[in-house]
Amino acid sequence: MAVKVQFRRGTASEWTTANPILSQGEAGYEHDTGKFKVGNGSTTWNSLPYSSGATGPTGPSSTATVGSVNTLSPGASATVTNSGTATSAIYNFGIPQGVTGPTGPTGPTGPTGSSGGITLTVTSPAGGIYIVNGANNPVLSFIRGHRYVINVNAPGHPFWFQTSGLAYNAANVYTTGVTNSGVAVGTIIFEVPYDAPSSLTYVCQNHPNMGNSVAISSLGPTGPQGETGPTGPTGPTGATGDTGPTGPTGADSTVTGPTGPTGATGPQGVAVDLRGSVALIANLPSTGNTINDAYIVDEDGDLYVWNGTTWYSAGQIVGPTGPTGPTGPTGAASTVTGPTGPTGATGDTGPTGPTGADSTVTGPTGPTGATGIVSVTGPITNSGTSTSATIGIDQTLISIANTQVSGLGTASVKDVPATGDASATQVVYGTDTRLTDTRTPTDGTVTTAKIVDANVTNVKLANSTITLGSSTLTLGGTTTSVSGLTLSSPVLTGLTLNDGNIVVEGSTADANETTLSFTDPTADRTVTIQDATGTVALVEHALGALGMPTAAIDVAPRWDNQTAFLVSGTAYFTFFTPLKTLTLDEISVSSAGTASSGTTLVRFGLYTYDETTATLVAATANDTTIFSTRNTLYTRAFSTGGSLPATYTLQAGVRYGLAVLWVGSTPGNAYVAYGFAPGSVASLSPKLNGAVTSQTDLPTTATPVTTYNTGLWGRLS
Numbered sequence: 001m002a003v004k005v006q007f008r009r010g011t012a013s014e015w016t017t018a019n020p021i022l023s024q025g026e027a028g029y030e031h032d033t034g035k036f037k038v039g040n041g042s043t044t045w046n047s048l049p050y051s052s053g054a055t056g057p058t059g060p061s062s063t064a065t066v067g068s069v070n071t072l073s074p075g076a077s078a079t080v081t082n083s084g085t086a087t088s089a090i091y092n093f094g095i096p097q098g099v100t101g102p103t104g105p106t107g108p109t110g111p112t113g114s115s116g117g118i119t120l121t122v123t124s125p126a127g128g129i130y131i132v133n134g135a136n137n138p139v140l141s142f143i144r145g146h147r148y149v150i151n152v153n154a155p156g157h158p159f160w161f162q163t164s165g166l167a168y169n170a171a172n173v174y175t176t177g178v179t180n181s182g183v184a185v186g187t188i189i190f191e192v193p194y195d196a197p198s199s200l201t202y203v204c205q206n207h208p209n210m211g212n213s214v215a216i217s218s219l220g221p222t223g224p225q226g227e228t229g230p231t232g233p234t235g236p237t238g239a240t241g242d243t244g245p246t247g248p249t250g251a252d253s254t255v256t257g258p259t260g261p262t263g264a265t266g267p268q269g270v271a272v273d274l275r276g277s278v279a280l281i282a283n284l285p286s287t288g289n290t291i292n293d294a295y296i297v298d299e300d301g302d303l304y305v306w307n308g309t310t311w312y313s314a315g316q317i318v319g320p321t322g323p324t325g326p327t328g329p330t331g332a333a334s335t336v337t338g339p340t341g342p343t344g345a346t347g348d349t350g351p352t353g354p355t356g357a358d359s360t361v362t363g364p365t366g367p368t369g370a371t372g373i374v375s376v377t378g379p380i381t382n383s384g385t386s387t388s389a390t391i392g393i394d395q396t397l398i399s400i401a402n403t404q405v406s407g408l409g410t411a412s413v414k415d416v417p418a419t420g421d422a423s424a425t426q427v428v429y430g431t432d433t434r435l436t437d438t439r440t441p442t443d444g445t446v447t448t449a450k451i452v453d454a455n456v457t458n459v460k461l462a463n464s465t466i467t468l469g470s471s472t473l474t475l476g477g478t479t480t481s482v483s484g485l486t487l488s489s490p491v492l493t494g495l496t497l498n499d500g501n502i503v504v505e506g507s508t509a510d511a512n513e514t515t516l517s518f519t520d521p522t523a524d525r526t527v528t529i530q531d532a533t534g535t536v537a538l539v540e541h542a543l544g545a546l547g548m549p550t551a552a553i554d555v556a557p558r559w560d561n562q563t564a565f566l567v568s569g570t571a572y573f574t575f576f577t578p579l580k581t582l583t584l585d586e587i588s589v590s591s592a593g594t595a596s597s598g599t600t601l602v603r604f605g606l607y608t609y610d611e612t613t614a615t616l617v618a619a620t621a622n623d624t625t626i627f628s629t630r631n632t633l634y635t636r637a638f639s640t641g642g643s644l645p646a647t648y649t650l651q652a653g654v655r656y657g658l659a660v661l662w663v664g665s666t667p668g669n670a671y672v673a674y675g676f677a678p679g680s681v682a683s684l685s686p687k688l689n690g691a692v693t694s695q696t697d698l699p700t701t702a703t704p705v706t707t708y709n710t711g712l713w714g715r716l717s
Contacts, residue, residue, distance in 0.1 A: 005274060005303075007036070019044050025272075025305045025314035027051075039315075064089045072096040098248045117147035117189070124154035128210055130202070140202065140214045142192050150188040158182045158205035161190070166201055167208035174200055192216060272305055272314075284311050300631065347511040354486055355467060519581075539580045539652075552717035553578045553650060555658050556673035563592035564710045565669045566627070571661040573690045573704045574673045574711035575609050578656070583649040587620060588635040588715040589660055590671040595630045598665030602626040604636060605698040606648060606716065607657040611685055614657045614702045618648040627668050650716070655686065658714045661698055673713040 009029040010018070022028055022039020029036040037048040067083055067090040076096040084090035120140075122132050129136045142148060152159045160182050162172040175181055176196070179189040182205065196216050204210035277296040278284055281304070284295055289306040294314070297304055302313040384390035465474050471482045500518040540550045548554045555576040566572075587604040601622050607614040621639035640646050650656060660670070674688055682688065689711025690704025 015045050019046050021045075022048070023315035024312050025303075027314075062087045062089070064091065066090075067092040069093045069095065074098065101245055101248070117149040120148060120150045122150060122152045122154060122159060124157045124204075124210075128207060130154065130157070130159070130204070130211060137210070137212045139212050142190070142196075142214060142216050144192050144194045144196055144216060144218045146192055148190040148192070150190060152183055152188060153185055154204075155184050156206065157210065158184045159188060160203050160205055161214065162201045162203055163197065164199075164201060166203055166211055168203050168205045194218070272303075274303075281311075351483060542579060549715070549717075550580075551582075552715050553580075553582055553584065555711075555714050555716075558713070561674075561713055562672055563669045564672050565594070566596065566660075566662045566667045567693075568663050568665070568667060569661075569693060569695050571605075571659050571692045571695045571698060571702065571704075572710050572712050573607070573609075573614060573657045573659050573692070573702075574714065575655060575657045575687050575689060577654065577686070578650045578652055581650065581652045582716075583647055584716045585647045586635055586637045586717055587658065588633055588717070589626075589712055590633045591627045591630050592669040592671050593630050594668040596627040596662065596664055596666060596668035599624040599626070599628065599662065601661065601663040601697065603661050603698050604714070605659040605661070606638075607659055607702075609655045609657040609687075611655070611687060612703060614659070614699075614704055616644070616698060616700050618644050619698055624664075627662060627670065630668065657690075657704070658712070658716070659698060659702075660712045660714070661695055663696065671713050673711045 007027045007029045008022075009031050011032045012030045012035075015028060015030060020028075021042065021044055022037070024039060024041035026039045027036055028039070028045065035050045037045065038051050039048065065084075070093070072078070072094050074097050076094075078096060079092075079094035081092045082089050083092055120132055122130055124130055132138050132140065150159070160168060161174040161178055162169065163174050165172055173181065174197075177191040177193045179191075180186055181188060198216050200214040200216065202211045202214055272292045272294040273290070274294045274296075277298060279297075280299045281297050284297070284304055291306060291308045293306040295304050295311075296302075300313075301316050303315065304311040305314050380391060382389045382391060465472050467473070468482050468485055471479070471485070473479050473482075497518070500520060502516040504514045504516070506512070506514065543550050546557050547559065548557060553576070555574045587606065589604060602624060603622055604620045605616055606618040607616055609615075618638045619642070620636040621641060623634075623636060626634045626636070638644065638646050638648065687704075691710065692699060692702045692704055
């Protein structure tokens with residue numbers, strides 16, 4: 001396969017303006033000068049030497065010395081003679097004196113210098129003393145009318161002048177002619193007035209006896225000018241004045257100087273022998289290599305060159321990956337049946353089915369029980385046997401007196417009727433027809449008026465309960481739930497579900513059902529089904545259509561993404577709303593084509609976001625290896641430092657933010673979630689991204705500025 005190698009190229013001015021750092025062994029070509037340079041991975045273009053071919057052989061050595069230099073008359077021609085040989089020249093120069101040029105104009109007046117004065121330096125390296133010009137708490141002597149510049153560098157010891165006392169007293173402070181009194185670090189100017197007192201003190205505001213006295217005196221008045229004295233003798237001749245300005249340069253010499261020696265041979269230029277390409281860095285051959293053998297590595301697109309002991313990257317030699325091609329046609333269906341998957345786990349036991357209809361088949365007759373034994377006592381008689389009894393009453397054993405019956409339990413004495421009819425308070429006996437009446441009342445004979453609720457209770461009914469589904473309901477009781485109830489074509493109004501689940505059996509009664517589950521609401525919610533015909537798509541279907549995972553949360557789809565260089569101390573936020581509820585414990589972020597170095601902090605953070613304030617809810621620990629390698633996906637688990645959780649549950653429909661903070665000296669670039677958007681679009685709600693600058697760690701709360709267009713792509717899982 002033919003391989004085409006092209007070097008980075010540009011004009012000399014373009015290279016100078018860009019001033020890049022070439023990778024070790026990477027070549028850069030100036031196509032307007034024909035020159036090139038080879039990088040070493042650290043030196044900028046403007047500081048790199050040009051590479052060139054071999055220098056020609058050194059010419060014969062020669063020497064040249066100056067013999068004499070003579071000044072010629074103004075206007076004469078300059079001369080150069082050689083009193084030596086061609087290879088050992090001695091040059092003698094004759095240089096004409098130039099005419100004196102005119103005096104130049106007076107230069108502009110310089111700026112006014114600082115005011116003069118006597119300078120004092122005050123320090124306090126140890127508590128309790130001022131050191132003034134090297135002396136400890138010395139007595140100061142000032143002269144009226146003079147200016148004193150006092151440079152104070154005594155943190156914690158403000159410097160004051162007072163009329164008296166060595167302990168600070170605001171009532172005694174002297175400020176006449178004093179500028180900037182009371183500084184501990186700064187400059188105090190004291191222009192001593194002519195009426196200043198003869199004695200002052202200097203003190204520390206915070207420490208008594210730190211200071212001393214200031215003696216102030218005056219110079220006497222200037223006396224009258226004396227008479228002019230006689231002229232003194234002539235003094236000796238003064239020193240020669242300064243040399244006048246140099247005259248104009250003489251005419252060019254007409255004598256060609258000797259050729260200089262040939263320079264040393266320059267370093268050999270770099271040439272590489274491209275041997276082919278390999279898929280991975282690990283596939284580069286470790287033996288049989290010659291210096292400057294080169295391979296292209298498909299893994300990162302770099303050209304790797306053998307330096308005699310190891311392979312080093314000479315930088316990118318392959319362009320970026322092109323866009324993904326169109327999806328190929330679907331292949332023909334396989335004719336080979338795949339292996340049967342393992343049997344799934346047994347499902348939960350389904351609800352109890354409804355009670356079946358009564359059987360129409362009579363069950364078998366049970367075995368005959370043992371013969372019973374009859375045993376009676378008077379007045380009851382048995383004229384049969386113990387297994388075939390004939391029961392009667394021995395009337396001779398019943399005591400009847402005065403037509404009354406006694407001994408009938410707790411009842412009072414009852415009248416014995418003379419006839420076969422008996423009232424409610426009479427004993428019925430003999431052949432009264434009511435003793436043998438077994439008739440069943442018809443529907444018409446039992447009316448509501450004949451049933452008194454207080455007397456006919458539920459428990460007195462043959463069926464005091466009813467069964468719905470698998471639940472038994474007691475008549476007159478209170479029922480809050482019914483299980484296993486099957487309703488055919490029900491019409492329900494105002495249905496309320498207390499457990500948040502609806503189970504649908506489907507057309508086949510088996511162990512497989514579909515459960516509609518409702519999250520416990522924190523407020524009244526309304527979900528509206530549109531007046532339209534269609535199929536409800538699940539969240540997983542929507543995520544798949546967007547090219548996003550179903551077992552993780554991507555903050556943005558992975559298409560039309562770009563890269564951006566990080567700025568040290570800037571926390572970059574990307575805001576997102578998950579379509580599903582998911583518990584997660586790690587964050588993934590990817591570096592791009594340039595690695596970072598000098599890193600001191602890298603952290604990922606998860607925030608809740610209300611379109612104004614971002615609040616930290618989970619974060620990773622500091623890891624300075626992140627972004628140290630280009631085109632690498634970094635996945636880091638949540639840290640429990642700072643009382644943050646090791647896991648966090650994202651709620652579907654809630655707004656969150658992913659933040660990435662890098663702090664270091666040399667930034668790299670990272671994979672971002674969105675392309676560039678102008679500020680007028682980026683500030684619209686809901687916000688897509690934002691940033692907070694000047695951070696040394698992830699902020700607990702923040703108000704991200706949404707005019708930043710950089711928001712890193714990330715995955716939470």
